[in-house]
Amino acid sequence: MSSDHRFRPETLMMSYGYKPELSEGAIKCPIFQTSTFVFKNAAAGKHFFEVAYGIKEKGPKEELGLIYSRLNNPDLEILENRLTLWDEAEEGAVFESGLAAITTVMLEFLSPGDLLLFSTPLYGGTDHFIHQVLSRFGIMAVPFHAGQGETELAKMIDSSGRSDRLGMIYLETPANPTNALIDIEMCAKVAARYRKPDRPVPIVVDNTYMGPLWQHPLKLGADLVVYSATKYIGGHSDVIAGACLGRKSLMARVRSLRTFLGNMAGPWTGWLLMRSLETLKPRMETQARNAAQVAEFLQAHPKVEKVYYLGLLDSNDPQFAIYKKQCNSAGAMVSFDIRGGEPEAFRFLDNLKLIRLAVSLGGTESLAEHPASMTHCDIQPDARVGMGITDKLIRLSIGVEYAQDIIWDIDQALEKV
Incomplete structure (x- = not known):
């Protein structure tokens, strides 16, 4: 067996860069809740500051000395x-x-x-x-x-x-x-x-x-x-x-x-x-799988006008070539145009039961928001429409819940529109 095996990032997230022997053997890195650090001596303090402020170069194997938690x-x-x-x-x-x-x-x-x-x-x-x-x-x-x-x-x-x-x-x-x-x-x-x-x-x-x-x-x-x-x-x-x-x-x-x-x-x-x-990869992989199912459901729904999801790009679309070159996945963000406008979008959002009406994205829970009136409301209306951010656009951040539960919630909310 080769001795030069290289660990993947998801493996290294458990312990990379942490030395338990420097923290009483704690298996996980403690919280160093301190504003400042004690120097071994005055010369060490001087050297740490010279390196921190670029007055001197750090040695090839030298670690930056601890000074102050703003640094x-x-x-x-x-x-x-x-x-x-x-x-x-x-x-x-x-x-x-x-x-x-x-x-x-x-x-x-x-x-x-x-x-x-x-x-x-x-x-x-x-x-x-x-x-x-x-x-x-x-x-x-x-x-x-x-x-x-x-x-x-x-x-x-x-x-x-x-x-x-x-x-x-x-x-x-x-x-x-x-x-x-x-x-x-x-x-x-x-x-x-x-x-x-x-x-x-x-x-x-x-x-x-x-x-x-x-x-x-x-x-x-x-x-x-x-x-x-x-x-x-x-x-x-x-x-x-x-x-x-x-x-x-x-x-x-x-x-x-x-x-x-x-x-x-x-x-x-x-x-x-x-x-x-430590859980980045399994979380994101679950979210991506769920998003693919949600996007397919939305694409087939009669009350949905258009779905914005990378996994649905047509191979003849110029965007498809960029997607295949740059991305390893279609991701977990799905936006769609609901048939209608702001009233219909709001009715959908207000009738969700599992998916939370909140901004942000990427969390374990699924979220929904209305970009035109929320995250992108500060952009001039004409410019916003030119970007494709209309009153009928809804943004979904898909979480790690059971996919069919997410789809059920979207389906029942669309029925109220």
Whole structure:
């Protein structure tokens, strides 16, 4: 038998990076609920700070010394190391929310006068930050949508008048809530046209909809991947967190700004996410199986106009080729247009018995929401409709319940419409 056997990520989630002998033999990592750490001596404290602030380089086998929980903490260090395994990233950073991760990345790589190219639709919070916050700093934001190719994107950048100031290409794929796909490799080619030694033009992908299991953007040409760890990573609707993963040179900048914005996740958050990672794969696989059955049921229902689910893409649809190239699964997010409009959508939502009427996604329980009036209500109505987010659209996050129970609930609620 070979001695160089390589464990898979789902196996390593149980113990990777944790040494029980340093914690009285505890089988699971304790919660290091502390604000600060004691130095062995003054020289050690000096060295830790010099490394933390970039005054000196860390040795090849040297671990970053523990200083203060806004900088580092054992729970967060172990968690970040485990997260890197799924995406084969060099480094990771955990935040107090997904939006904290997203906004920190944008603030680090975008400066006043820069150009941001971003895909639509986006999560409502990200869209708000781009249009209501970044705009205050003179950052021009240019949207594009699924189906636009390399030539079109380059033309948009060139016609902006700021092609020499392209700072980032930001993608959310699949898109929330329509499941529209953006070709990551194509966007990487666009970024390469405008990249300079002093301007990295990172491709940043929000991979929340696919989680760490079903899509790996870094392998497809992305430079950084961000998550709302609240969703599939947390998986139990009991923690708010975010994460960013990528290569060391870029992550050093992200981690540095995180320190000074103060949005590092806390020890309790880290411990909860470590717990959740142990069941990530079985949870997500069950959710995906359930979602496939729900989507098939909805597609055949007379009160459903259209279903937005990757597993139902026609092989002749241009999106199908992207799906097969980028995704390992159709995921567990299903959206659909109900026949009618807001009154019919609300009647359906108000008559659900098992599925909870709540925003968020990726938890063990199934959830339903109305994007146009809830998660995406801050987007201008005309723009919202152009993204496919109409009053008849309903978004479902499929959980781990027995699939036929979920379908029964959807069926009985549709009967009330």
